[in-house]
Amino acid sequence: MNASSRLRTSDCRVAVLGRAGVGKSALIVRFLTKRFIWEYDPTLECTYKHQTAVDEEPVTMEILDTAGQEETIHREGNIRWADGFIFVYALNDRQSFDDICSIKQHVDDIRRTNVQCILVGNKLDLLHERKVSTVEGEKLATDMACAFFETSASDGGEDITEIFHELHREVRRRKMVETKPRRRSSTHQVRQVLSKMFNKQTNKQFAS
Numbered sequence: 001m002n003a004s005s006r007l008r009t010s011d012c013r014v015a016v017l018g019r020a021g022v023g024k025s026a027l028i029v030r031f032l033t034k035r036f037i038w039e040y041d042p043t044l045e046c047t048y049k050h051q052t053a054v055d056e057e058p059v060t061m062e063i064l065d066t067a068g069q070e071e072t073i074h075r076e077g078n079i080r081w082a083d084g085f086i087f088v089y090a091l092n093d094r095q096s097f098d099d100i101c102s103i104k105q106h107v108d109d110i111r112r113t114n115v116q117c118i119l120v121g122n123k124l125d126l127l128h129e130r131k132v133s134t135v136e137g138e139k140l141a142t143d144m145a146c147a148f149f150e151t152s153a154s155d156g157g158e159d160i161t162e163i164f165h166e167l168h169r170e171v172r173r174r175k176m177v178e179t180k181p182r183r184r185s186s187t188h189q190v191r192q193v194l195s196k197m198f199n200k201q202t203n204k205q206f207a208s
């Protein structure tokens with residue numbers, strides 16, 4: 001992919017990361033089909049291409065469903081490929097929450113810049129098994145400087161669509177800033193005016 005197509009604000013490449021079994025595939029399938037399927041084979045790794053509209057603008061999203069195995073979460077190519085990230089933990093699985101910090105750190109180490117991301121606590125329907133509080137999720141999202149959602153792929157609806165749309169908006173804002181032509185410095189502009197004046201005067205002197 002060349003640089004100009006990467007910067008098209010209507011395209012968005014999303015990587016969904018998190019420990020095995022947190023519901024990454026379930027969230028993606030819910031977003032794409034509005035359905036929930038109870039059993040998925042553990043993901044090897046798969047990319048979906050999806051045409052949608054965000055704020056009435058047509059958008060092409062590519063969504064990478066990563067496998068929750070450590071070696072694939074950490075695959076450098078996936079992390080470089082994405083414009084934005086959805087970090088998922090299951091709120092009935094403490095370890096999956098604790099893992100988010102190291103996964104995010106790994107992304108930061110590779111990208112060496114602030115990445116656009118969203119933090120999602122999934123399996124909200126299993127409240128009776130909750131191991132991670134809403135406040136802890138909110139605090140982590142504040143540390144990561146990103147939006148936070150608690151949801152359930154099994155009975156969620158519009159909020160799951162909103163997760164993907166909100167990430168797209170973040171990515172679009174970032175791309176717009178990156179593609180904006182830089183303003184020339186005022187020193188440069190003053191120098192241009194002076195050099196024009198100076199040239200005019202010299203030309204006049206030669207003419208007289």
Ligand SMILES: Nc1nc2c(ncn2[C@@H]2O[C@H](COP(=O)(O)OP(=O)(O)OP(=O)(O)O)[C@@H](O)[C@H]2O)c(=O)[nH]1
Nearest residue numbers: 020021022023024025026038043068123152153154
């Ligand atoms: N109760 C409940 N179960 C869920 C939810 N989301 C996913 N599951 C179940 O959790 C299990 C794992 O879901 P997956 O979507 O395969 O999880 P994953 O993170 O993609 O897992 P890997 O592909 O192994 O990395 C499945 O049995 C799902 O049915 C949810 O919101 N609520």
